[in-house]
Amino acid sequence: MQTNDLERNSMDVLVVDDEHLSRKTLGLFVRKLGHRLLSAENGLQALKVWAEHAPRVVLTDWSMPEMDGAELCRRIRDREGGTYTYVIMVTARTDANDLVAGFEAGVDDYLTKPVRKEELYVRLKAAHRLLASREALRELSETLEKKVEERGQELAKAQHQLILAEKMSAIGQLAAGIAHELNNPINFVSLNFQVLEEHLPLILEVLTAHRRAALAPPGSDEQLDLLDRARRLDDESSLDLISSEVSSIFQQSRDGFQRVTAILNSVRDFSRTDSREAFVFSDLNKGIRDTLVVAKHAYKSHADIVLELGDIPHVECISGQINQVFLNLIVNASQALAETGRSGKGMIRIQTRRDGEHVICAITNNGPVIPEDVRDCLFNPFFTTKQPGRGTGLGLSISHDIVVRKHGGRLTFTSDENDGTTFRIVLPIRRGVESEVRHE
Ligand SMILES: Nc1ncnc2c1ncn2[C@@H]1O[C@H](COP(=O)(O)OP(=O)(O)OP(=O)(O)O)[C@@H](O)[C@H]1O
Numbered sequence: 001m002q003t004n005d006l007e008r009n010s011m012d013v014l015v016v017d018d019e020h021l022s023r024k025t026l027g028l029f030v031r032k033l034g035h036r037l038l039s040a041e042n043g044l045q046a047l048k049v050w051a052e053h054a055p056r057v058v059l060t061d062w063s064m065p066e067m068d069g070a071e072l073c074r075r076i077r078d079r080e081g082g083t084y085t086y087v088i089m090v091t092a093r094t095d096a097n098d099l100v101a102g103f104e105a106g107v108d109d110y111l112t113k114p115v116r117k118e119e120l121y122v123r124l125k126a127a128h129r130l131l132a133s134r135e136a137l138r139e140l141s142e143t144l145e146k147k148v149e150e151r152g153q154e155l156a157k158a159q160h161q162l163i164l165a166e167k168m169s170a171i172g173q174l175a176a177g178i179a180h181e182l183n184n185p186i187n188f189v190s191l192n193f194q195v196l197e198e199h200l201p202l203i204l205e206v207l208t209a210h211r212r213a214a215l216a217p218p219g220s221d222e223q224l225d226l227l228d229r230a231r232r233l234d235d236e237s238s239l240d241l242i243s244s245e246v247s248s249i250f251q252q253s254r255d256g257f258q259r260v261t262a263i264l265n266s267v268r269d270f271s272r273t274d275s276r277e278a279f280v281f282s283d284l285n286k287g288i289r290d291t292l293v294v295a296k297h298a299y300k301s302h303a304d305i306v307l308e309l310g311d312i313p314h315v316e317c318i319s320g321q322i323n324q325v326f327l328n329l330i331v332n333a334s335q336a337l338a339e340t341g342r343s344g345k346g347m348i349r350i351q352t353r354r355d356g357e358h359v360i361c362a363i364t365n366n367g368p369v370i371p372e373d374v375r376d377c378l379f380n381p382f383f384t385t386k387q388p389g390r391g392t393g394l395g396l397s398i399s400h401d402i403v404v405r406k407h408g409g410r411l412t413f414t415s416d417e418n419d420g421t422t423f424r425i426v427l428p429i430r431r432g433v434e435s436e437v438r439h440e
């Protein structure tokens, strides 16, 4: 509404003067110049009117009983919010010190007594100009703030989507790997099934011939013929061979089914979608074993795994997320080994142990040393040294967020020629344990 006032070139102007005549004259000028008039006899009264009507301009006398113009201005400055009040001091004083004191109190402009209408016109015009540009600036900064906030939200959304996309692509790769792992046992079960399927009709035929021979009159030609046929079928179908293989066929198939079940159990325990956000005391050693099953396809051609899992207590954590961290670190280690271009396989050693109120898990590989100049960026989102399409650079930043922010733990690394590269996860056994973490 006040902005509209400014647009119409007319403003609410509060005239403050303890002298009746001066107040009247000034008020008359204000009206004649097309503005709306409010008036007060002293500083205190003026403050009340100002609080109630929020005039855009205050024209105030300097010397007044109870509260002078400078004090009135100071109080207005203390109390005004987003809408600025333009204060013009009407005074007979021309001493430079007084002028400075007035400006320090927050006065915007001066008019000397006696006031001429033309001069008031010019000063009010200047006031209008300044108020209008302040208003425009305020609107601009509000629009800008809104824009910045919108951009921030868009960015957060984009980042969230990227993280989801990263998870989806990781899940996609894992799914392909798991499908491959399941393929082997399912293949030999299916081959064994084919063998049984091919031979079963022959076995049944031999069996039928024997049964019919048994039912024929003993010693009759018919019985001899049937027995003869049964023997021939027996030879043709290499029944001896089949019966010697049957038990191994069943044994192999049983192994295959067990392997499939073990993989599926690991996949289920690895992702634990039912308790994704819940803190539960969990067996990290089992988490590591499950992760190794799930990620096998990613590391098996680049690394031999050395497991040195210590006797550690269950740790209060969101197990699905900690497994995600194990996975990221194991995949990173295996990718680092793949990059060495050496002929044989490298080694990934996974160790767990207890350290006071914490459990430490160290994942080491004997791949290339991490160069000094990238060490500070490793945990930054989107930092990657991998080919486009191979890495999004989110693995370590997500892992850091899970270990440090969500679990109150630490995720650090060391890398040198002799000991290889080790990523170390330190997790409090119970939530909220802030005790000192000792280092090896
Ligand atoms: N074990 C390691 N040895 C050497 N360098 C590593 C190792 N782990 C991580 N890095 C370096 O840190 C970078 C960031 O790792 P991060 O897991 O965050 O992303 P990424 O593996 O490149 O991509 P993403 O995990 O999203 O697929 C890697 O590109 C690599 O340069």
Ligand SMILES: [Mg+2]
Binding pocket: 328, 331, 332, 391, 394, 395, 396
């Ligand atoms: Mg990674």
